[in-house]
Structures are given as structure tokens and as C-alpha cells.
Amino acid sequence: MVASPSGSGEWPAEPGRYRLVASLACPWAHRSIIVRRLMGLEDAISLGIVDPLQDDRSWRFSLDDGGVDPVLGYHYLEEAYLARDPVDGIENGVSVPAIVDVPSGRLVTNDFPNITIDLGREWSAYQRAGAPTLYPDELRDEIDEVADGVFHDVNNGVYKAGFATSQARYEEAYTALFARLDALDERLQDRRYLVGDHITEADIRLFTTLARFDAVYHGHFKANRQKLAEFDALWAYARDLYQTPGFGDTVDFDHIKRHYYMVQTTINPTQVVPLGPDPSAWLTRHHREELGGSPFGPDGTPPAPLPGPLRPLGPIDM
Structure with missing residues (x-):
């Protein structure tokens, strides 16, 4: 690095x-x-x-x-x-x-x-007017603490499980991953965001793993105790973020699935890419707004709609 x-x-x-x-x-x-x-x-x-x-x-x-x-x-x-x-x-x-x-x-x-x-x-x-403060000084210690656990057990944890070369290493990573997800699910029962009343660095760092969980990590990396969609608060939280401008409009499930299933051939030698899961589930009601808070802070506003796709539209090799 x-x-x-x-x-x-x-x-x-x-x-x-x-x-x-x-x-x-x-x-x-x-x-x-x-x-x-x-x-x-x-x-x-x-x-x-x-x-x-x-x-x-x-x-x-x-x-x-x-x-x-x-x-x-x-x-x-x-x-x-x-x-x-x-x-x-x-x-x-x-x-x-x-x-x-x-x-x-x-x-x-x-x-x-x-x-x-x-x-x-x-x-x-x-920055644009209305941009959120993602790493506020008064919350920095708590953000760092939450993000550290998320990094070791979730962000990196799915990779530890997926690339484990022994049963013991796999089970260790699997256990830590789901223990952390259970703790996050409990934390999010009565709060809309991980730290404070609006989106912070902590939410962004967790979201990118959650967005890939059911599409890739559950099957490809054997993180299969349960799907993200089978959690209570965590799944509603993930949908809340996905439906927030800046999150779901930057997710590309096609790129995600093609990369993991076609590049990581030691895990998936056939390079067959699964068709599911149905991404429309990410757009279902979540009711998280009932917990209060606001995504961009009390004076913040959402970013403007994207004028077009993020990625070039050239061909992808098969």
C-alpha cells in the first residue's frame, strides 16, 4: 500500500x-x-x-x-x-x-x-453545499472503534473465510464474521445508523460488504449461516442505505458477480456466474426512517441524481 x-x-x-x-x-x-x-x-x-x-x-x-x-x-x-x-x-x-x-x-x-x-x-x-460530515471530530473515536471491528471480522472476514485453506481457519473466520454481524444487527435495532444520527464513515465501510453479501459472499465465500436478507435490522439498514442517493446508485451487481465468479478461479473454476439474487428486493420498504435521524445531517441534502451510468458501456470479456 x-x-x-x-x-x-x-x-x-x-x-x-x-x-x-x-x-x-x-x-x-x-x-x-x-x-x-x-x-x-x-x-x-x-x-x-x-x-x-x-x-x-x-x-x-x-x-x-x-x-x-x-x-x-x-x-x-x-x-x-x-x-x-x-x-x-x-x-x-x-x-x-x-x-x-x-x-x-x-x-x-x-x-x-x-x-x-x-x-x-x-x-x-x-465539496457541494449540503454535503454530510462523514468523520466528525466528536464521533471520531466511536467511528474508529466500530469500523475496526467491522474491518477485521466483516470486510476482511469474508475474505478470510473465502480463501481459507484449512477447515480450522475457515471456521475461525466464519465464527467471527457471524458474531460481528449478530452484534451489528443488535446495535441497529434501535438506531438508524452505526454512529450518531446520520451517515458516517462507519456506515460506508460496512455497506460495501453488505451489498455483496448475498450476491457473492454467502455462496462463493461459504459465508452461509444465513443470508443478509435473513437478518432483521441489518437487512433493513442495508436497504435504507441502498435507497439513499450515493449508495445504491453506485452499486453494479453485474460487475460484482462477474469479477468474483470469473476471476477467482481457484474458488470457482467453472467461471459460471449465478443469475440471482433478484436485486429488486433492495428497493422494498424498510421503515428505518421511523428511528429518526437524517442521512445527510440536520442541514444536509442529497447529491443530485447521476446524469448517466458510472461505468463505460464497452464490452466485458466472457
Whole structure:
């Protein structure tokens, strides 16, 4: 991971200078897409979407015309990594999200936990009117505490279970995952959001895993004690977020399922992609507004509707 907080001066807030490269399939990258949209930073930081399928050079821009990112001029994200460090640039792999300096074409950071915090704090001068405060000072300790448990047992926990190579490791991850989900379900019985009365970093970090749970993790990663849709508060909470502008309109179930089922061939060697579950369930009533609170804070407003799809409409290899 290349850690370069914007406060360090390596990528000072400067509209038009950077490109966020992300995958709609990746939960870690999905966080940054949500925050960029909630903050209204579309005109300040451009967005490049990679193909959900990878080859031996990892993330590629094959959905764009000619297979070339129209801003960076790259075929592969690894080119930004190598522009930063031609010798060891891809030694630790090529990951998303990635912030790329457009003038130089160099990777600035792929530090996914701090990218979202920086977009919410360091770029405040360029945020839209009515943008929520996602990491308020008075709630920071509680957000960090909740997010830490979510990271270890849920965000990363599904991967620990899915890629376990022994029964003992799998059972350990499985047990921790569902213990944490049970605790979150209990926490959300009488509160609309994880911390405070509006959306924070904690909710964004949990949502991207929940959005993939029934479509991928339940079957593909053997996280199958129960589906998300079989939880009480947690499923209603997830639907509440999904129906909030900035969340559901950034979810792409097609990219999600194709990536996991077609790329991770050690788990799914046939590369057969399931047709379900039916995404219309995400639009059913949740009644979470009865708990009070407001998604964007007392003075906040929703982001404007998306003018079109987030992703290029080029072909996806089968």
C-alpha cells in the first residue's frame, strides 16, 4: 500500500489534478466512489472505471474506447504504478482505489482507508453545499472503534473465510464474521445508523460488504449461516442505505458477480456466474426512517441524481 495522506503535501487538494481509478466490483474501491459522490466532488476529481475482469497485468481499461483510459492514456492501471516507481512499482501488486496525478501519470496513493477520510476532510473547500460530515471530530473515536471491528471480522472476514485453506481457519473466520454481524444487527435495532444520527464513515465501510453479501459472499465465500436478507435490522439498514442517493446508485451487481465468479478461479473454476439474487428486493420498504435521524445531517441534502451510468458501456470479456 502506498500511503500518501493528502495533508502530507504529496497530493494537496487541487481540482482537476487527480483521477480516481476504481473498480465497481471491489468493495474497498466502492467506498471511495460513494464518498466522492456524497461530497459532490465529481467536477474536482475525475473517475476512471476498470473492467471487472483482469488478465495477468491486473486491472485494465478495456471498457473504454480502444481499451485506453481517456484521461491518463493508459491501457492498464499498472502503468501509473510503474510511472511512480519503474523498478518496484508493482512489487506488491496493483490495487484499487488508486489516486493518480494526471499531469505526471504517477500513482499518488492506494491507501484505501485514508482516501475516503481525505476526500471528506481535506477537500472540504470543493465539496457541494449540503454535503454530510462523514468523520466528525466528536464521533471520531466511536467511528474508529466500530469500523475496526467491522474491518477485521466483516470486510476482511469474508475474505478470510473465502480463501481459507484449512477447515480450522475457515471456521475461525466464519465464527467471527457471524458474531460481528449478530452484534451489528443488535446495535441497529434501535438506531438508524452505526454512529450518531446520520451517515458516517462507519456506515460506508460496512455497506460495501453488505451489498455483496448475498450476491457473492454467502455462496462463493461459504459465508452461509444465513443470508443478509435473513437478518432483521441489518437487512433493513442495508436497504435504507441502498435507497439513499450515493449508495445504491453506485452499486453494479453485474460487475460484482462477474469479477468474483470469473476471476477467482481457484474458488470457482467453472467461471459460471449465478443469475440471482433478484436485486429488486433492495428497493422494498424498510421503515428505518421511523428511528429518526437524517442521512445527510440536520442541514444536509442529497447529491443530485447521476446524469448517466458510472461505468463505460464497452464490452466485458466472457
